[in-house]
Amino acid sequence: MKDQSDFSDIKAVFINCSLKNSKSESHTQLLIDKVANIMRSQKIEIEHVYPLDKKIAFGMIKDGKDSGLEDDWPEVQKKILDADILVIGTPIWLGQKSSVATQVIERMYAFSGDKNSKDQYAYYGKTGGCIVTGNEDGVKHCAMDILYALQHIGYTIPPQADCGWIGEAGPGPSYGDKLENSDVRAGFDNDFTNRNATFMAWNLMHMAKMLKSNNGIDAIGNTTDGWEDVANAKHENPEYH
Amino acid sequence: MKDQSDFSDIKAVFINCSLKNSKSESHTQLLIDKVANIMRSQKIEIEHVYPLDKKIAFGMIKDGKDSGLEDDWPEVQKKILDADILVIGTPIWLGQKSSVATQVIERMYAFSGDKNSKDQYAYYGKTGGCIVTGNEDGVKHCAMDILYALQHIGYTIPPQADCGWIGEAGPGPSYGDKLENSDVRAGFDNDFTNRNATFMAWNLMHMAKMLKSNNGIDAIGNTTDGWEDVANAKHENPEYH
Amino acid sequence: MKDQSDFSDIKAVFINCSLKNSKSESHTQLLIDKVANIMRSQKIEIEHVYPLDKKIAFGMIKDGKDSGLEDDWPEVQKKILDADILVIGTPIWLGQKSSVATQVIERMYAFSGDKNSKDQYAYYGKTGGCIVTGNEDGVKHCAMDILYALQHIGYTIPPQADCGWIGEAGPGPSYGDKLENSDVRAGFDNDFTNRNATFMAWNLMHMAKMLKSNNGIDAIGNTTDGWEDVANAKHENPEYH
Amino acid sequence: MKDQSDFSDIKAVFINCSLKNSKSESHTQLLIDKVANIMRSQKIEIEHVYPLDKKIAFGMIKDGKDSGLEDDWPEVQKKILDADILVIGTPIWLGQKSSVATQVIERMYAFSGDKNSKDQYAYYGKTGGCIVTGNEDGVKHCAMDILYALQHIGYTIPPQADCGWIGEAGPGPSYGDKLENSDVRAGFDNDFTNRNATFMAWNLMHMAKMLKSNNGIDAIGNTTDGWEDVANAKHENPEYH
Numbered sequence: 001m002k003d004q005s006d007f008s009d010i011k012a013v014f015i016n017c018s019l020k021n022s023k024s025e026s027h028t029q030l031l032i033d034k035v036a037n038i039m040r041s042q043k044i045e046i047e048h049v050y051p052l053d054k055k056i057a058f059g060m061i062k063d064g065k066d067s068g069l070e071d072d073w074p075e076v077q078k079k080i081l082d083a084d085i086l087v088i089g090t091p092i093w094l095g096q097k098s099s100v101a102t103q104v105i106e107r108m109y110a111f112s113g114d115k116n117s118k119d120q121y122a123y124y125g126k127t128g129g130c131i132v133t134g135n136e137d138g139v140k141h142c143a144m145d146i147l148y149a150l151q152h153i154g155y156t157i158p159p160q161a162d163c164g165w166i167g168e169a170g171p172g173p174s175y176g177d178k179l180e181n182s183d184v185r186a187g188f189d190n191d192f193t194n195r196n197a198t199f200m201a202w203n204l205m206h207m208a209k210m211l212k213s214n215n216g217i218d219a220i221g222n223t224t225d226g227w228e229d230v231a232n233a234k235h236e237n238p239e240y241h
Numbered sequence: 242m243k244d245q246s247d248f249s250d251i252k253a254v255f256i257n258c259s260l261k262n263s264k265s266e267s268h269t270q271l272l273i274d275k276v277a278n279i280m281r282s283q284k285i286e287i288e289h290v291y292p293l294d295k296k297i298a299f300g301m302i303k304d305g306k307d308s309g310l311e312d313d314w315p316e317v318q319k320k321i322l323d324a325d326i327l328v329i330g331t332p333i334w335l336g337q338k339s340s341v342a343t344q345v346i347e348r349m350y351a352f353s354g355d356k357n358s359k360d361q362y363a364y365y366g367k368t369g370g371c372i373v374t375g376n377e378d379g380v381k382h383c384a385m386d387i388l389y390a391l392q393h394i395g396y397t398i399p400p401q402a403d404c405g406w407i408g409e410a411g412p413g414p415s416y417g418d419k420l421e422n423s424d425v426r427a428g429f430d431n432d433f434t435n436r437n438a439t440f441m442a443w444n445l446m447h448m449a450k451m452l453k454s455n456n457g458i459d460a461i462g463n464t465t466d467g468w469e470d471v472a473n474a475k476h477e478n479p480e481y482h
Numbered sequence: 483m484k485d486q487s488d489f490s491d492i493k494a495v496f497i498n499c500s501l502k503n504s505k506s507e508s509h510t511q512l513l514i515d516k517v518a519n520i521m522r523s524q525k526i527e528i529e530h531v532y533p534l535d536k537k538i539a540f541g542m543i544k545d546g547k548d549s550g551l552e553d554d555w556p557e558v559q560k561k562i563l564d565a566d567i568l569v570i571g572t573p574i575w576l577g578q579k580s581s582v583a584t585q586v587i588e589r590m591y592a593f594s595g596d597k598n599s600k601d602q603y604a605y606y607g608k609t610g611g612c613i614v615t616g617n618e619d620g621v622k623h624c625a626m627d628i629l630y631a632l633q634h635i636g637y638t639i640p641p642q643a644d645c646g647w648i649g650e651a652g653p654g655p656s657y658g659d660k661l662e663n664s665d666v667r668a669g670f671d672n673d674f675t676n677r678n679a680t681f682m683a684w685n686l687m688h689m690a691k692m693l694k695s696n697n698g699i700d701a702i703g704n705t706t707d708g709w710e711d712v713a714n715a716k717h718e719n720p721e722y723h
Numbered sequence: 724m725k726d727q728s729d730f731s732d733i734k735a736v737f738i739n740c741s742l743k744n745s746k747s748e749s750h751t752q753l754l755i756d757k758v759a760n761i762m763r764s765q766k767i768e769i770e771h772v773y774p775l776d777k778k779i780a781f782g783m784i785k786d787g788k789d790s791g792l793e794d795d796w797p798e799v800q801k802k803i804l805d806a807d808i809l810v811i812g813t814p815i816w817l818g819q820k821s822s823v824a825t826q827v828i829e830r831m832y833a834f835s836g837d838k839n840s841k842d843q844y845a846y847y848g849k850t851g852g853c854i855v856t857g858n859e860d861g862v863k864h865c866a867m868d869i870l871y872a873l874q875h876i877g878y879t880i881p882p883q884a885d886c887g888w889i890g891e892a893g894p895g896p897s898y899g900d901k902l903e904n905s906d907v908r909a910g911f912d913n914d915f916t917n918r919n920a921t922f923m924a925w926n927l928m929h930m931a932k933m934l935k936s937n938n939g940i941d942a943i944g945n946t947t948d949g950w951e952d953v954a955n956a957k958h959e960n961p962e963y964h
Binding site: 260261262293299300301308310334335336337338339340341343344346347350386389390393394 | 775832
């Protein structure tokens with residue numbers, strides 16, 4: 001095993017897209033906290049965002065205030081751009097990620113044409129993951145939506161970058177609920193969830209560190225101004241071969 | 242710009258999950274060839290697999306021959322394990338990836354418990370992407386299915402690891418079809434498709450090179466035997482904080 | 483052909499989940515209007531809802547005002563319950579239905595345990611469809627999300643209950659945009675979109691009429707209190723046969 | 724309650740898209756049998772199809788034998804066209820419906836341009852549902868894929884037309900597995916699964932009966948030759964109003 005990396009220069013932001021009006025009632029936050037605690041133990045600087053504590057405007061817009069809307073998004077966007085790692089947490093409702101998670105992705109998408117210092121899209125060089133909880137079904141479906149969106153706008157997705165918990169088919173306890181007549185909390189001892197949460201935390205850290213050491217993704221063949229100057233799909237037509 | 246990497250030690254395999262019984266009729270192959278040609282120009286060693294040229298058994302099994310079935314999968318699996326980069330190509334039918342693509346992922350999944358030399362899952366350290374073509378709708382949906390599956394079993398997904406082409410809503414030409422009374426081929430000059438195909442090719446190469454230089458993903462916190470020996474989600478319960 | 487039905491006792495509500503702050507800028511509204519006009523020509527009573535003109539609370543809640551939130555949802559819910567047909571319209575952003583569409587479905591879901599006069603879930607006997615527009619990709623993916631949600635809570639989905647428009651892969655005009663140097667509007671003459679919009683409108687009408695004539699779905703085997711009194715899956719265990 | 728319908732003129736076909744080479748090992752079959760038994764108790768004629776017992780060719784083709792391939796699909800297609808109700812059963816692998824299920828839908832789709840006696844698409848007037856089992860996650864995702872495909876080609880989807888079973892997050896028993904040291908079979912007593920299976924069986928029967936009594940969906944506005952002769956989206960342009 002090579003020497004363990006020093007992660008103290010890495011920053012992570014967790015956005016909990018729960019529908020609960022009070023963060024204290026969010027089950028998803030409990031699993032987010034497990035992952036964040038692993039990162040914190042490695043000296044990663046952690047920021048948490050709870051969108052329902054803020055006023056976030058709808059729209060494919062950078063700042064709703066420009067159109068006369070209340071909008072706290074620009075401060076969230078700043079945290080996202082400052083961080084190396086982004087983790088989106090969502091509950092599952094009817095098998096889908098929450099409307100808040102959809103809104104967060106929409107607002108991030110509105111900035112997807114911005115560039116970083118290497119003239120790549122602004123999210124290049126960052127690492128993304130997600131955390132999903134519900135009481136019965138849909139972790140993978142929500143994760144595929146979220147991880148696809150993140151890679152589409154520039155994030156790197158390391159292996160097993162998602163974790164989650166659900167119970168057996170049907171209504172039942174949510175993650176962290178105390179089970180009847182007991183102090184046992186649903187899902188806390190689920191080895192699969194704990195293992196996946198651990199793998200995810202470490203894989204996000206390893207990838208963020210690797211990208212930082214490499215100064216991000218090399219800027220060849222992936223910039224809007226430069227892609228035609230290297231080997232490219234415009235000139236590499238199949239019939240030429 | 243840092244000096245360009247030497248990619249000559251990288252291998253890529255492209256699996257075209259077309260439903261056309263003859264590879265020569267596959268539209269998806271044309272876009273695959275564009276991406277493969279970019280990689281080949283950088284001295285990457287390329288393998289192509291066309292599953293419908295083979296007999297591949299159904300099942301969550303490693304080798305159908307063990308159950309008396311005809312099965313060429315083991316030779317495909319060997320190519321996948323030998324390669325640093327995997328690109329799955331698929332046509333879109335009714336908005337979905339093909340049955341052949343689903344079967345390829347199932348067969349890869351049957352090996353997902355195997356380990357690499359660092360005791361991680363066997364696909365760790367590899368880089369994955371996908372190519373999708375159809376005549377009207379569904380690139381992103383197919384891509385999210387495929388990329389999610391790849392990251393779930395251990396692949397790293399770099400930014401913008403998919404490309405594709407579709408036409409306007411409704412029936413119409415497929416990728417590479419000659420347009421009426423013309424030598425123009427549908428999609429070949431689509432700047433968006435060409436740009437995405439180029440970004441994808443280069444991002445896969447950059448990530449594969451970065452992973453190779455780093456000897457894969459560091460094996461801390463992401464092995465089935467070792468995850469409980471480092472900071473982990475079993476011990477980092479939220480109520481402890 | 484049997485005599486044409488009289489649809490004058492049918493009501494339909496269209497909810498446009500656009501992210502545009504002004505309804506007048508919504509491209510989706512243009513296709514919604516085509517479908518609504520077909521229904522209006524058959525004397526169906528039409529209601530339109532534009533959620534961004536209202537304040538709708540987040541949450542799996544019936545009335546946000548109970549928790550001190552501004553919330554216009556109860557008036558929307560009333561329109562939905564009064565109508566025989568519901569059509570959800572959504573734009574596509576990053577291959578997905580909008581956050582507003584997700585929120586609308588969440589709020590409807592919060593009422594999914596309510597009962598109708600036959601002791602079935604409240605949405606039984608109603609007919610649902612959807613309309614999706616974007617500039618490049620994702621009609622089917624959005625439609626499958628929306629139609630699944632509607633059938634899950636009690637709606638009947640007739641054949642081909644969705645329609646949409648998208649252009650060729652890549653950025654481009656949105657539905658109804660005037661094309662360069664021309665009065666031609668993108669998609670308006672697309673035969674596939676027009677045919678699907680027509681099929682959808684009529685299929686929703688036929689199904690709504692059929693359900694109305696039948697007094698909804700027969701209430702045998704599909705009520706929470708009565709399902710164990712008829713042939714059921716609790717008693718029909720496979721090993722008994 | 725109105726008098727119970729007589730269902731003795733209804734036919735149903737169940738297609739089990741398991742990946743198990745022997746039908747006797749399929750867990751999904753157990754839940755299929757529960758639903759089929761409910762229907763059989765109402766005198767519905769039941770056919771079962773197990774695709775892996777047959778040779779089914781890949782392709783968007785009607786009969787692989789025309790291209791020199793072994794192909795038992797035409798006999799399956801005949802059963803589907805003879806039946807009023809179609810139920811597709813699938814296991815979940817990596818959160819998705821099986822490759823066999825995808826192949827079945829592809830082959831049905833190849834016939835989607837055929838017409839019924841009213842000049843509608845051939846699957847009009849039929850009713851569809853699905854049954855999904857796995858050991859941890861994905862019922863809704865698989866169901867939304869399958870039900871969308873069915874309605875897209877002409878099936879009517881009644882309320883709650885899907886049922887399924889999964890266990891808690893992580894590996895575990897499959898549906899019907901005997902639990903450790905016990906005769907209890909996983910999922911058999913799950914009230915949610917049993918209730919949904921019952922609702923589904925009855926809703927499919929009620930809708931099939933209603934459609935049969937109505938001689939299918941009225942053929943106005945939903946035929947490829949006739950849609951322009953009634954109120955339609957080509958003429959109902961928004962700017963006219």
